Amino acid sequence: MRPDSLGGTICGILFDKDGTLVDFDRTWGPAAYAVMSDLSGGDRGRLEALMRVSHYVEQEQRFLPTSPLIAGSSAGYGPLWADVLGRPAGPVLYAEMDALFRAAGLASLTPIKAPAQLAATLVAAGYALGIATNDAEASARAQCAALGLDPHCAFVVGYDSGHGSKPKPGMVTAFADHLGVPARRIAMVGDSPYDLVAARSAGAVSIAVLSGPLGPAARDEMGPLADHILDSIADLPALLGL
Helix, strand or coil, rough: CCCCHHHEEEEEEEEECCCCCCCHHHHHHHHHHHHHHHHHCCHHHHHHHHHHHHEEEEEECCCCCCCCCCCHHHHHHHHHHHHHHHCCCHHHHHEEEEEEHHHHHHHHEECCCHHHHHHHHHHHHHCCEECCCCCCCCHHHHHHHHHHHCCCCEEECCCCCCCCCCCCHHHHHHHHHHHHHCHHEEEEECHHHHHHHHHHHHHHHHEEECCCCCHHHHHHHHHCCCEECCCCHHHHHCCCCC
């Protein structure tokens, strides 16, 4: 697919959130430390155990590339935390984790480039926008509001919205259904192989951005899965011919 043909091929753009619209390390590094500290209840050994299973570097307040939190949901890594905390794994704990992360994530929310300005440009050009994240939907909606994306994104889904989580294609097909168009007219933009696999599985266009926690090093892993690779969302208008 030629870059100059993409703009006329798609009518909807579905964004991943963390690493794509939101700086993952600056937002979730401090937030995760706050949440782990809260759940540890002042027990240093328990905090260290949570950091260990989360592949978290305390001194730098960031995750290693191997962390299950980078692309996963609380339902995915929650059992690891439940084991450390000595609590039952399940919806009660995950809901508590999601609520804590929602508050902590808002406190340290750091956008990548200017997502609201980009969204306004894309909507003015006739594109419908959506957000699909493995974060909880309530957290995603709260961050969208804080970033000024609410007026531009009518479709926001998380891992708990009923469409499954990425890399399954459910979020992408749900967006296509929401717009009433075939998935081939949707582009999924994300920083993780999970995003690109979801796009490919649904039959949508896959666009990788190198603004996630792995940075440019992600190019080799995402290259075979991506129809297009951009440094960040700031390069999207040029790809669309805007």
